[in-house]
Each structure stands twice: as structure tokens, then as C-alpha cells.
Amino acid sequence: MTANHLKFVTSHGRRQFLKASVASAGGLMISFSWLGTATAMDESKDSTPVKLNSYLYVAPDGTITAMVPNPEFGQNVMTSMPMILAEEMDADWSHIIAKQAEYQPDEFERQFTGGSQSIRRGWQSLRMAGAGAKHMLLMAAAAKWQVPTAQLTAKNSVISHTATGNSATFGELAADAALMQLPSDITLKANTDFSLIGQSQTNVEGHKIVTGKPLFGIDYKSKDMLIAGLVHAPAFGKTLKDADLASIKEMPGITDAFILESTTPDYVKSYFDTSAFTKIVAIVGEKTWSVIKAKRALKAQWEDIKTHKEPLNRFGTMTEITVPGGLESTSEHRKQMEALLESELPILRTDGEPDKAFANAAKVLERTYYAPYLAHNTMEPMNFYGHVTKDGVHVAGPLQAPGMISPWVAERTGFSQDKVRIEVTRMGGGFGRRAYSHYLVEAAAISAQVNRPVKLIYTREDDMTNGIYRPTYMVRFKAGLDANNRLIAYQVDGVGVPEHSIHEHRFPAGAVDNYLARGDAIESNITTGAFRAPRSNFMGASEQTFLDEVAELAGADPIDFRIALFEKALSNPVGEKYDYDAARYAGVLKLVREKSGWDTMPASMHKGVAAYYCHNSYAAHVVTTTVKNGLPKADKVFSALDCGVVVNPIAASNMVQGAVVDGIGNAMYGEMTFTNGQPDKQNFDRYRMIRIDEAPASIDVHFVKSNIDPTGLGEPPFPPIFAALTNALYQQTGKRFYEQPLIKQLEQS
Amino acid sequence: MPTYNININGKSHQVDADADTPLLWVLRDDLDMPGTKFGCGIAMCGACTVHLNGNAVRSCSLPVSAIGSNEVTTIEGLSENGDHPLQKVWIEQDVAQCGYCQTGQIMNAAALLKQNPNPDDAAIEAAMKGNICRCGTYVRIKNAIKSVAKA
Incomplete structure (x- = not known):
């Protein structure tokens, strides 16, 4: 750790949240005014947990409830966040009960699952909460035994005083601890003192998952609850004109059918309020099957939307977007x-004189890559529970960003945000899709209309055809090598619908003397958004496939070729900035080279490598291929990650394995296409998902040992696996791959 | 609306449902058994897998009227205390990520092991190919099944 990692001030709304400075003892001194205040307990010995702060409640029996602020969608925060709390608290891990927090902006800092930031952004708060709670318990023990806190030790939920032989459990001390006033400075542990962080703990919800307990939004139930379904326009660019509601209302089991507008005329959408279909038919009934049958029976008329402008609040900046008709x-x-690629694209970055360098280059390689839209296809389709009464709004279900949707549902239901209670359930997958929770607003609006609690359930077809898809992209690369096969010129031109994929300061910016990055986009009415780093996963796929071909042209080993570029970026950087740490980037390549046995693999093995940096962590993979049922496929995968401190190794490894399988699946098969605005695939019969026989035989995951504060793993391992696969497939088949999904080209040959 | 007596997890349940109602929705809506999951509704993802006389079937595509006297087992009835060897190893080896598909995966694997206690890779893949895991836990699923087979 270096000092500048710790010099920061974080603010939260009205209140200053924490200040940190380096402590001489090697730990981290923190001063803070804690958010959620402790609750004193009366003397009666009931079993009610005592609140020590927003994150930690200790019951007299010693049970510790650890609140998890961030929504869980399989990234394991329900286990890893309590581990961080328990580490600093010196709590016995077996005493911890993890509980998903509701949306409580006054209690927690950042209740958002996305951008691979949960652990990175939660790290300090969680540690402070654990350390703060421990300190209150220490103070309670010190007062009880009339000894200085400095003479006390805490371990496994017990506080002891060696000299007197006194000891007490956290549970015994909790009520007194809640009365303690924290000092302004307390010390966090040095990383070398971690005893829980870095030790694998299995999923705290494992038993519930394997026994089918109600965990997910779709499992949510309440008394008098009705089931709701929606019918949206069959194509992007269309909206509802009218529907025959009378015949639907007569169907058995149906209690209501009506036209629903999910927005109000004056509402200005924010960035995550994306929804193409805001005028829809809602059908409400007693049971899911009745509603599904009524949805199928509905006869509705649709009309084309017209080109129009919509105001957009882009994280506080008011902008306007054009939604084209058609x-x-x-x-x-x-x-x-x-x-568009043939036009004069807007320039994003220039270093040196790219045109001149290309003209003087001994060899020039130019390649264009394409990828289609992708649908998220979370296994749990979109759904939400809503109950609107005269007193306020209660919604519950799977979502990544409760704070982002709160203003919209408040506006739509006519309540202030403090009257909106958002309960967060475990998500059956997210991958970015559930950052856009229009379905929550729809559920609340339906409940308000029918005056009953409802659970809105999307069918798979609704889910796949009302997507917030990964955009479709195209990118053209051009590389120039000099007579010594050094990369002297590099150009990247990106286009896409509705965004291009270029991050102009990313690798190899900074490593090439003559560099040009350009990009432009095409407007569209098809809704798109986050998808496990949408731009990065396309760039990881295309750029890293291209560099493999450039390395081959240069006659260089693909790892050596990349490492030479990182050395250049380190020793003699080009331009004013580049946004990666070249040493860490090279580090994952070196680690994967070692762990895969890259240099000693027999020539008969077909292998490919790729690396990428996004969302604060570094990832590299080596893939080997084999032939199965007449088609080449990924066989063994070796992965190297640098995400700083690894909190829970087994879960971190699981995340990487999952990203590898997901990336191979999307590279090989992932594709959504549209015909006249209509999604051509509506269910898993036509949308091909990777299956068990198509997954690699093994995925061997390694982490760079590091004391840097942890960064995320949701996105970073995903982008480079695409290209590690294509580069290995090239070795296997002799063919380069310029288009996803790869299966099309593989089946042709 | 017709009435059906169906045998689920060793108990007889009486339900009023349209003849074409998939067993999935009877379990979830009428019998409060949420462990069987809705994924696709067309028997393409396996999230809704239950046993019918010990065989893995997709409950989203099995009408309640077709069950008759056949015995249905759901994840809620796979073991007494959630301690089927597959459930135990699934926890020990931390198979799940989001967990949504895993009850279907376990039900399918349990039916496989009943018929073939020692499946090789090809047999596991053939049996499990119908179950999608969007998180990508396939390598661990395969290893977990093998661990139970070996035990």
C-alpha cells in the first residue's frame, strides 16, 4: 500500500462519510461520523439484535446480522461483503447471518450492482463498519472490567483481557456496546493481519439455493396478491394504438385488462430509465397461467412511432436524445x-503522424470486425412485486440499481421518494439487464390501478423481445510495422448502433508513436445498455484478435509482442496519458504464460492468448482447442487476474470461470437480429445459449498476489476470453475470425 | 374448472386448474412450491425440471391433466433435509453463482445418477445438455456430479 491510496475523502449526501489517513502502525486510521446510529437496548434480556451501525446487528445469543447493501446477482456479495465486515470485527464467521439490505440511502453508500464496483467501492465502508463495531464492543468490555481498551484482544467474537482472565462474548457485550460513543479515530487492520479475507468461504445462501427456498423476485408472494402480465408492441418502432380489452376481461381467471402508460408526460427520464415500450396492455389475473393465456389471446392494434426528441437527465446533466421513427x-x-466507416469519422485521439507513418511502413495490415446485438437472457425473466396503497409504495424484486429507479416509480405513483420502499431480492442473473428496471415501475403502476398487490411476470418471450441489448458494433483496425517489425502506426475506427466502442486512451494508446482513434454512431430506436462491459467485450474480442494477426505478421510470439508494447508504454510513453497500468497489464500475461505452460506446450496443441483491462482489473486467458463432433471447441482455459486483494478466492474463481463460459458462449453463439423492428429470436429454441457439452473441459484460475485494494471481477475476465478463443481457433483451423457469432464460420468450413 | 388429485413428494394434493395448466404453475401458484423455476416455458432451458416416476421432465410443458397417478418429485421432496448427496456436494464445491437454474440442474442430475450411478463425461453431457446455466457454472456442475458418482 502506498500513502496516496489512502488519502481520500468520501462524501455522502449531506454528511461527510469518512476521512482516512495513514497510520504509523501500518493500519489505517479512520475518522468518521457514522451514518446509522447505534440503538440502545433496554435492560430486558430479549433476543432482539442490537444495532451497532448500519451494517452490523449483534443479538444477545451472539448471532451477528451482517447487512449486505449491494444487490446479489451471483457475484457473491452476500458472502464476500459480510466476510469483510467479520474480518475487521474479528467475528466468528459461523456467527454471521448475511441479510440483503433494502434500499436505504440514509444507511448505506452505494447500493448499486454494476460496473464491477461493489467490492471496490464498498471496501472502506465495510471495513470501517466492522472495525467500528468491534471498537464499541471493546469499549463496553473496558468499561465493564475497568481496564484500558488497548489491553483487550478480540478474536472469534470473544473479547479477552489476559492479565485479569476476563472474557466476554460479543453477544454479552452488545447491549452495552450500543451505548458507546466511538472515538474519532480508530485503526483498520493491516492486510498482513487478515485471517478471513483471502480464505475461501462457500456461498452463505448455498443451502437455500439447492433446496429451492424462495429467494428470487419471482418467488415473492403476499396475501391477496394477483399476477400481472404485459403485452408490448411486437417491434421496436411501434407502439400501442388500441386493444380489444373487453374480450380479455371475460376470460376465466382474469380480473382486469387495461392500457398502461409507464411514464407521465412531464417525467424526464434518467440514464437507467430506458424502456422502448411505455404504452402497453396490462392483464391481471388470479394465476400465472390464466394471464399467459390471456396475453396470447389479446388482439391489439399497433402504430408506428414518429421521430421525436426526448429530454434525458444524464447523471445530472440535461441532454436531449433523438428517438428515430422507422x-x-x-x-x-x-x-x-x-x-459510416467509409466517412470522415470524428477524431478522438491522435499521437504523432499516423498518415505519414502508415505511408512509410514496411507492412500494413487492415481488418474489420463485426458483432451483432446480444440479449441478456438472465435465467430468471424480468419480474417485480408491487403494492401501492394510499400510504405509499412497496415494491420487491430483482434489480441492480434501486436508487436509479426510485425517482421514476415515485413520479409515476405520485409519492415522494421517501414513501417508496424497495425490497431487494436475490436476482436470477443480471449481467447489466437489471440496471434498467422499468418492470418495477410497471408493477407499481398496475398495482395502483387494480388496488391490489401484484406480481408482474415477463414470459421468456417478453424478456427477450423487450431487451436492453448489447449494441451492435463494427470496428476497423490498421497497423503499420517498420522494417524491424516494430509497431509504428495504429489506427482504430469504431462505429455502432447506437454507440461506438472506442475508448481512445486504452491500450495500445501510449505504446505506439503514431496513433489515431476515431468513432461515430448511428441513432436507433432499439434499446441498448450495459451488458458485462458492452464496449469492452467487443473491443476485447476484436482488438485482441487483430493484435494476434499483427504479431504473426511481425513474426513475434503473441505474448512477447504485447509485452514489448507494455514496456514501451512504461519506459517511453506516447501522448499525454493512457488509462491502464502497463506493469499490471503485462503482469497478467506473464502469469498466464507461466501457469498455462505457454512456452512448453507441444506444437500439436492449438493455443490462443488475449488480455484486456477494463473496470479497474486486469485479465488474461490462454485457451486450447480440441475437436468435438466434427467442430473445434475450447478445451482447456487458463486465466490470470489482477484484481488487487482477493476477498473470497473460491467465489472470485467462480466469477472468472463463469465469465469464461459466458464469453465463449456469446462469442460462439450469441446473436440477436431484427427484421423490421421485430426481434427474430424470442426464446431459447432460436436464441442459442452455450450448454454443458460446449463449455471447456477445465478452467484454471490464478490471481496475481497483491496488496492493492480490491477491484471487481464481474466484467474484467469477460472481454479477453472472446479473442483467446478466436486466436486458438485460428491455430486449429488456419482461419481468422472477423465476425460473431463464430459458429457461422465454423459450420461453413 | 376440473379438479385433479396429484401425487407430489409422496403426498396427494387436490388442485383446481384448467386441464392445460402446466405442472410448473400448479406447483408455483397453487401449491406454494417455488423451488421449481420458470425459465422459458417451452422445455428448452431445464429450470423447471422435476421427476415423473423418477424420470427428469420439464414441468413447464407437462399439463396437469397428463399427470394422472404418476408420482411427481420436486426439489422440495428430493431429500428430507436438503441432504441429498448432490445437494451436499453442490454446497461444498460452491457450484452456484446466481443459483436460479440450480434446482433444475440438481433434479436432472439426480435422475441421471439413479439410472446411471457412474456416468462418464459423455453421459453427463448428454443428460445435462437440456439445462442452461447463464452464469456458466458447467465445469463445476460436471465435477460435482462426478464427485457424487465416485462416492
Whole structure:
């Protein structure tokens, strides 16, 4: 740890949240005014847990409830966040009960699952909460035994005083501890003193998961609850004109059917309020099957939307977006992107004199890559519970960003945000899709209309055809090598619908003397958004495939070729900045080289490598391929990650394995196409998902040992696996891959 | 609306449901058994897998009227205390990520092991191919099944 890692001030709303400075003892001194205040307990010995702060409640029997502020969608925060709390608290791990927190902006800092930031951004708060709670318990013991706190030790939920032989459990001390006033400075542990962080703990919800206990939003139930379904326009670019509601209301088991508008005319959408279909038919009934049948029976008329502008609140900045009319098709998008690539694109970054360098280059390679839209296809379809009464709004279900949706549901239901209670359930997958929770607003609006609690359930078809898809992209790379096969010129031109994929300061910016990055986008009415680092996963796929071909042209080993570029960025950087740590980037390549046995693999093995940096962590993979049922496939995967401190190794490894399988699946099979605005795939019969026989035989995950504060793993391992696969497939088949999904080209050959 | 007596997890349940109601929704809506999951509704993802006389079937595509006297087992009835060898190893080896598909995966694996106590890779893949895991836990699923088979 270096001092500048610790010099920071974080603010939260009205209150200053924490200040940190380096402590001489090697720990971290913290001063803070704690958010959630402790609750004193009366003397009666009931079993009610005592609140020590927003995160930690200790019951007289010693049970410790650890509140998890961030929504869980399989990234394991329900286990890893309590581990951080328990570490600093010196709590016995077996005493911890993890509980998903509701949306409580006054108690917690950042209740958002996305951008691979949960652990990175939660790290200090969680440690402070654990250390603060421990200190209150120490103070309670010190007061009880009339000894200085400095003479006390805490271990496994017990506080002891060696000299007197006194000891007491956290549970015994909790009530007194709640009365203690924390000093302004307390010390966090040095990393070398961690005893729980870095030790694998299995999922705290494992038993509930394997026994089918109600955990997910779709399992949520309440008394008098009705089931709701929606019918949205069959194509992007269309909206509801009218519907025959009378015949639907007559169907058995149906209690109501009506036209629902999910927005109010004056509401200004925020960035995560994306929804193409805001005028829809809602159908409400007693049982899910009745509602599904009524949805299928509905006869509705649709009309084309017109080109219009919509105001957008982009994280506090007011902008305006154009929603074009028209029915879009994948074939047209492709032609539009090809045409745009031929135009003069806006320049994002220039270093040196790229045109001149290309003219003088001994060898020039130019390649264009394409990827289609992708649908998220979380296994649990979108759903939400809503109950609107005269007193306020109660919603519950799976979502990544409760704070982002709170203003919209408040506006739509006519309540202030403090009257909106958002309960967060475990999510059956998210991958970015559940950052956009229009379905929560729809559930609340339906409840308000029918005056009953409702659970809105999307069918798979609703889910797949009302997507917030990963955009479709195209990128063209050009590389120039000099007579010594050094990369002297590099150009990247990116286009996409509705965004391009270029991060102009990313690698290899900073490592090439003559560099040009350009990008432009095409407007669309098809909704898109976050998808496990949408731009990065396309760039990881395309750039790293391209560099493999450039390395081959240079006659260099693909790892050596990349490491030489990182050395250049370190020793003689080009331009004013670049946004990666070249040493850490090279570090994961070196680790994966060692662990995969890259240099000693027999020539008969076909292998590919790729690395990428995004969302604060570094990832590299080596893939080997084999042939199965006549088609090449990934066989063994070796992964190297640098995400700083690894909190829970087994879960971190699981995340990497999952990203590898997900990336191979999307590279091989992932594709959503549109014809006249209509999604061509509506369910898993046509949308191909990777299956068990298509997954690699093994995925061997390694982490760079590090004392740097932890960064995330949700996104970083995903982008480079695409190219590690294509590069290995090239070795296997002799063919380069320029388009996803790869299966099309593999089945042709 | 017709009435059906169906045998689930060794108990007889009486339900009023349309003849075409999939068993999935009877379990979830009428019988308060949420462990069987809705994934696709067309028997393409396996999230809703239950046993019918010990065989893995997709409850989203099995009408309640077709069950008759056949015995249904759901995840809630797979073991007394959630201690089926597969459930135990699933926890020990930390198979799940989001966990949504895992009850279907376990039910499918349990039916496989009953018919073939020592499946090789090819047999596991053939049996488990119908179950999608979007988080990508396949390598651990396969290893977990093998661990139970070996034990």
C-alpha cells in the first residue's frame, strides 16, 4: 500500500462519510461520523439484535446480522461483503447471518450492482463498519472490567483481557456496546493481519439455493396478491394504438385488462430509465397461467412511432436524445455501419503522424470486425412485486440499481421518494439487464390501478423481445510495422448502433508513436445498455484478435509482442496519458504464460492468448482447442487476474470461470437480429445459449498476489476470453475470425 | 374448472386448474412450491425440471391433466433435509453463482445418477445438455456430479 491510496475523502449526501489517513502502525486510521446510529437496548434480556451501525446487528445469543447493501446477482456479495465486515470485527464467521439490505440511502453508500464496483467501492465502508463495531464492543468490555481498551484482544467474537482472565462474548457485550460513543479515530487492520479475507468461504445462501427456498423476485408472494402480465408492441418502432380489452376481461381467471402508460408526460427520464415500450396492455389475473393465456389471446392494434426528441437527465446533466421513427433491420444496420466507416469519422485521439507513418511502413495490415446485438437472457425473466396503497409504495424484486429507479416509480405513483420502499431480492442473473428496471415501475403502476398487490411476470418471450441489448458494433483496425517489425502506426475506427466502442486512451494508446482513434454512431430506436462491459467485450474480442494477426505478421510470439508494447508504454510513453497500468497489464500475461505452460506446450496443441483491462482489473486467458463432433471447441482455459486483494478466492474463481463460459458462449453463439423492428429470436429454441457439452473441459484460475485494494471481477475476465478463443481457433483451423457469432464460420468450413 | 388429485413428494394434493395448466404453475401458484423455476416455458432451458416416476421432465410443458397417478418429485421432496448427496456436494464445491437454474440442474442430475450411478463425461453431457446455466457454472456442475458418482 502506498500513502496516496489512502488519502481520500468520501462524501455522502449531506454528511461527510469518512476521512482516512495513514497510520504509523501500518493500519489505517479512520475518522468518521457514522451514518446509522447505534440503538440502545433496554435492560430486558430479549433476543432482539442490537444495532451497532448500519451494517452490523449483534443479538444477545451472539448471532451477528451482517447487512449486505449491494444487490446479489451471483457475484457473491452476500458472502464476500459480510466476510469483510467479520474480518475487521474479528467475528466468528459461523456467527454471521448475511441479510440483503433494502434500499436505504440514509444507511448505506452505494447500493448499486454494476460496473464491477461493489467490492471496490464498498471496501472502506465495510471495513470501517466492522472495525467500528468491534471498537464499541471493546469499549463496553473496558468499561465493564475497568481496564484500558488497548489491553483487550478480540478474536472469534470473544473479547479477552489476559492479565485479569476476563472474557466476554460479543453477544454479552452488545447491549452495552450500543451505548458507546466511538472515538474519532480508530485503526483498520493491516492486510498482513487478515485471517478471513483471502480464505475461501462457500456461498452463505448455498443451502437455500439447492433446496429451492424462495429467494428470487419471482418467488415473492403476499396475501391477496394477483399476477400481472404485459403485452408490448411486437417491434421496436411501434407502439400501442388500441386493444380489444373487453374480450380479455371475460376470460376465466382474469380480473382486469387495461392500457398502461409507464411514464407521465412531464417525467424526464434518467440514464437507467430506458424502456422502448411505455404504452402497453396490462392483464391481471388470479394465476400465472390464466394471464399467459390471456396475453396470447389479446388482439391489439399497433402504430408506428414518429421521430421525436426526448429530454434525458444524464447523471445530472440535461441532454436531449433523438428517438428515430422507422422499423430497423440488422441487414440495414450493417450497411449503415459499413457506410459510416467509409466517412470522415470524428477524431478522438491522435499521437504523432499516423498518415505519414502508415505511408512509410514496411507492412500494413487492415481488418474489420463485426458483432451483432446480444440479449441478456438472465435465467430468471424480468419480474417485480408491487403494492401501492394510499400510504405509499412497496415494491420487491430483482434489480441492480434501486436508487436509479426510485425517482421514476415515485413520479409515476405520485409519492415522494421517501414513501417508496424497495425490497431487494436475490436476482436470477443480471449481467447489466437489471440496471434498467422499468418492470418495477410497471408493477407499481398496475398495482395502483387494480388496488391490489401484484406480481408482474415477463414470459421468456417478453424478456427477450423487450431487451436492453448489447449494441451492435463494427470496428476497423490498421497497423503499420517498420522494417524491424516494430509497431509504428495504429489506427482504430469504431462505429455502432447506437454507440461506438472506442475508448481512445486504452491500450495500445501510449505504446505506439503514431496513433489515431476515431468513432461515430448511428441513432436507433432499439434499446441498448450495459451488458458485462458492452464496449469492452467487443473491443476485447476484436482488438485482441487483430493484435494476434499483427504479431504473426511481425513474426513475434503473441505474448512477447504485447509485452514489448507494455514496456514501451512504461519506459517511453506516447501522448499525454493512457488509462491502464502497463506493469499490471503485462503482469497478467506473464502469469498466464507461466501457469498455462505457454512456452512448453507441444506444437500439436492449438493455443490462443488475449488480455484486456477494463473496470479497474486486469485479465488474461490462454485457451486450447480440441475437436468435438466434427467442430473445434475450447478445451482447456487458463486465466490470470489482477484484481488487487482477493476477498473470497473460491467465489472470485467462480466469477472468472463463469465469465469464461459466458464469453465463449456469446462469442460462439450469441446473436440477436431484427427484421423490421421485430426481434427474430424470442426464446431459447432460436436464441442459442452455450450448454454443458460446449463449455471447456477445465478452467484454471490464478490471481496475481497483491496488496492493492480490491477491484471487481464481474466484467474484467469477460472481454479477453472472446479473442483467446478466436486466436486458438485460428491455430486449429488456419482461419481468422472477423465476425460473431463464430459458429457461422465454423459450420461453413 | 376440473379438479385433479396429484401425487407430489409422496403426498396427494387436490388442485383446481384448467386441464392445460402446466405442472410448473400448479406447483408455483397453487401449491406454494417455488423451488421449481420458470425459465422459458417451452422445455428448452431445464429450470423447471422435476421427476415423473423418477424420470427428469420439464414441468413447464407437462399439463396437469397428463399427470394422472404418476408420482411427481420436486426439489422440495428430493431429500428430507436438503441432504441429498448432490445437494451436499453442490454446497461444498460452491457450484452456484446466481443459483436460479440450480434446482433444475440438481433434479436432472439426480435422475441421471439413479439410472446411471457412474456416468462418464459423455453421459453427463448428454443428460445435462437440456439445462442452461447463464452464469456458466458447467465445469463445476460436471465435477460435482462426478464427485457424487465416485462416492
